[in-house]
Amino acid sequence: MALRFIGIDTDSEHGGCPSIWVDEADGSVVIQGIVVDDPVDVAQVVARSPLAPDEMIIRLPARMRDYLLEACRDGDRDMG
Numbered sequence: 001m002a003l004r005f006i007g008i009d010t011d012s013e014h015g016g017c018p019s020i021w022v023d024e025a026d027g028s029v030v031i032q033g034i035v036v037d038d039p040v041d042v043a044q045v046v047a048r049s050p051l052a053p054d055e056m057i058i059r060l061p062a063r064m065r066d067y068l069l070e071a072c073r074d075g076d077r078d079m080g
Contacts, residue, residue, distance in 0.1 A: 008020075017034065018031065018033040020060075031058060033060050042057060
């Protein structure tokens with residue numbers, strides 16, 4: 001799997017997360033983010049979409065929306 005880096009949150013407290021990548025093999029989006037562990041937030045998500053044992057809920061800051069959109073566009077192009 002070759003991941004292509006799209007962007008990182010330059011305002012990150014730790015300088016390395018969150019980040020967004022595109023898998024060049026299948027166009028899927030790979031996201032490194034902050035784990036959501038607030039019980040109220042988790043309950044809202046799992047009420048609509050239960051979590052499998054190998055899944056977690058992550059949060060991206062709003063300022064990363066453009067990176068996410070770019071990753072989606074790049075992923076579509078890889079599949080095109």
